[in-house]
Amino acid sequence: MSSLKSISNVFFLHGIFLFFALYHGFAYSVETDQFKAEVKRLEVLKDSNLTSAIEQLLKFQPLLNELSIKDKLVYFQLLSEMYVDQSQYTEGKRIANQGLQLAKQLASPSIKITQLLYTRGFAVESLGDIASATEDYKKGLEVAESLHNKAYIAYGLINLGAVYYLTDDYQRSLVILNDAFNIAAQTSDEELKGSVTSELGILYSYLKQDEQSTRYYLDSYNHFKKAGKLLFAHNSLHNIAIHHHANGRYQQAIRVFQTIIDESKTVHDNQLMYGVYSGMAWAHVDKEDSNPDVGYEYLLKAQKYLDFTEQHGAVLQFYMNQAFILFELKRYDETLASIAKAEEIFLSEENLTTIQSKNYVSLLNLRANTFFEQKTFKKAYELKSSVMLQIEAEDEKEDTLSIEKVRLNLESEQADLRNKMLQSQKSLNEAALSEVKLANEEQNIYLMVSALVALAFAWLLVKLLQSQKKLKVATSIDPLTGTANRRSLMHKGNKVFSLALNKKIAFSVLMIDIDKFKRINDQLGHSVGDQVLIQIAELGLTMMRKTDIFGRFGGEEFIVFLPKTSLHQAIDIANRLRRSIDEKVWQIVGLDLVTISVGVAAMQEGTSTDLASLIKKADEQLYCAKAQGRNRVCG
Known part of the structure; x- marks a missing residue:
């Protein structure tokens, strides 16, 4: 009896273990399947209600240990992307770091690594760390290339192209973004096409090519609308509005800004809405029947979104906007207070880009003008003198850079010309040696060919001198007035x-x-x-x-x-x-x-x-x- 009882106890315990094992496996399967289905739903939801999508995805956090490594990577990638889309860059960076740490356990590369690197790169770029962002974009691009994933190769090029125009390397940016454009054109991915045309629009705006810039912005808006990416489409509309404003079409800019505000009642992005209300503020200040009071009201609306965005430079831009509009309202003491806050941020920057340097000089010039309006002429004059010297230094720097680029191009052309001429001369010499026994008539033909080559060289030399003369003129003449610069x-x-x-x-x-x-x-x-x-x-x-x-x-x-x-x-x-x-x-x-x-x-x-x-x-x-x-x- 005791042995039978012992055997029955063993079977009973095994049965319990088997039940729990089967139940746990079933539960795991249900949770995994539920997670995958939920991810697909949340990827759609985030385009219309980003906050709700984040809240629902976070509900899976207690179940992370039950998920496979690949599913965990999906979780971290999607959550970090959502935080970045919501302009919570520090949190987006933290979550991406968790995902990248987990990815080290993978036996082979995954495209999720590329996505996490791109997301972290955009987060740190938005926080002002361009160098780290560039490193992440390059690493992500390497993984995408190893996996032969065309779409993510294009996204990597887009990210790098944006970094290059932000650091004034427009030529490299143009080459890389055109490469991305060519890849995107071979796909049916509307979101990818929207991303590359958006960046090309910004680049051509920097290059003062207004017509091309507008065309790319409109293309970008249409691609994002087709892809169902309303937030991204609004970013394109925002760029179009800024473009209208830059070209003096203030009422058109106001209409586009208002469209974004109306459509954003169901879905909005803090960083974008800050830019929209700031844009509305300036449009009302700059339009023909200028209304600085209304402009300032819109700027205060923009300020409400400032606390919710970690975008590098947004706080600085706010104080600059505030200073200029307060000046228009003749509130000079408040103008100086806003200038002081903006200047403090400028001075904390290690290296200013060309655009940042110009903005800083504009701020100092505003302070001089404010002193002038307050009748403190000595302060105004002293500061204005300093501003003039800085403007002269910036102009000299720009002229030097411009001349250097053209000089390098000319030197490259000269080197190519010399190589061609040397190659031509070499061929002629070889021909002369092999045909030294030709008749006088053939020798005369050879001489004529040599003379023609010499004439061609002389002509090229004349054209080169003319180009150098044009370069000298171009760097000494103001392009608008035709007078000396x-x-x-x-x-x-x-x-x-x-x-x-x-x-x-x-x-x-x-x-x-x-x-x-x-x-x-x-x-x-x-x-x-x-x-x-x-x-x-x-x-x-x-x-x-x-x-x-x-x-x-x-x-x-x-x-x-x-x-x-x-x-x-x-x-x-x-x-x-x-x-x-x-x-x-x-x-x-x-x-x-x-x-x-x-x-x-x-x-x-x-x-x-x-x-x-x-x-x-x-x-x-x-x-x-x-x-x-x-x-x-x-x-």
Whole structure:
């Protein structure tokens, strides 16, 4: 009996173990199947209700241990992507790191590794770490290439193309994004096509190619709509609105921004909505019937979304926007407070890009203008002088970079030309050696061919010299007005100043500024502002002598160097120019009157030892003319 009882106990225990094992396996299977089905549903849901999708995906967190490694990677990849889409970049980065740690247990590469690397890369890029983002994009691209996955190869190229235009490497960006475009064109993936055309639109916007930029933005919007990606489609609409604004089409920009606001009642992205309301603010400030009060209301609406986005640079952009709009509202103390907050962020950056440097100079210029409006002229003048030096340094840097690129291209062309000529010469020499015994007639033909080659080389040399001449002209002429640019002005000015100083002859400087030029741009558009600059430049050139040096110093400022001209004579010249502009009949709708203010300074023996000091004196006199009510000459 005891043995039978013992046997029955063993069978009973085995039965219990078998029951639990079967039950656990069944439960595991149900959970796995449920998870896979839920993932498919959530991938659709996140395009319409991102917050709800995240909440529902997080319910699977307690069951993670029951899932396979591949399913866990799906979980981490989808969750990190959702957080990034919601602009929660720190959390997105953390979840992606968890997924990448788990991926180390895989026996072979998976496309999920690429997706996690791209997601982490975008998160750190948005947090301002461009170098780490680039590294992640390259690693992800390597995995995609090893798996021959065309779609994710294209996404990797798109990510890198964006990084390159953000770091001013436009040529490399263009090549890489075009490669991605060609890959996307071979697929039926509308989301992929939308992504690459969106980035091309941004790149062409940087390159000032407005028509191409608009075309790509519209293509991007249509592709995302077809793919059912409303959030991404809204990003494309946002780019279109910004493009309208940049080209002075403020009402069109407002309509597009409003479309995004209306459609985003069911689905929205904090980062995007911040940009939309900021855009609305500026459109209302810049439109013809400018309304800074309404603009500021929209900016405060934008601020509500600022706390929910970790986008690098968003806080800085807000304070800059706030400072400029407060200036328009004549709330000058608050303007200076916002400038101080923005400047603190600028100074915390290690290396500023070209665009960031220009924005910083604009901020300093705003502070100088604010001091001027507060009647603290000394502070305004000192800061304005500093701003001028920084602008000159930036212009010099841009000119150098531009010349360097063209120079490298020319050197490359020259190297190719030399190689071709050497190859040609080598062929001719070999032919001459093998045919040394030919008759005189054949030798004459050879000589004629040699002469033709020499003529061709001479022609190429002439074309190269012409190209170099055109390059020299291009780097010394302001492209809008056709007058000398700042670089050329300073080069020529220093020469004539040194000559005047050595020979002890008279020399004067006129510093000219168009009064209330920003109002012309804001009310009538930048195209009208450009016409004003062009016509004033034409008028100035006709009134100057051949020996005078006239050109655009920057923005709405012109400068004139007057050799053999005393202070009294320079003031007369300045007044003649001022009256001519004041009395000019403008054939532009909405533009009745344009005036200028002029500061005059003359070289005085023993006091003026360099041109920069003399320009500084003329600029000081220009501030004097502005302070006395504009449309004046001070000297």
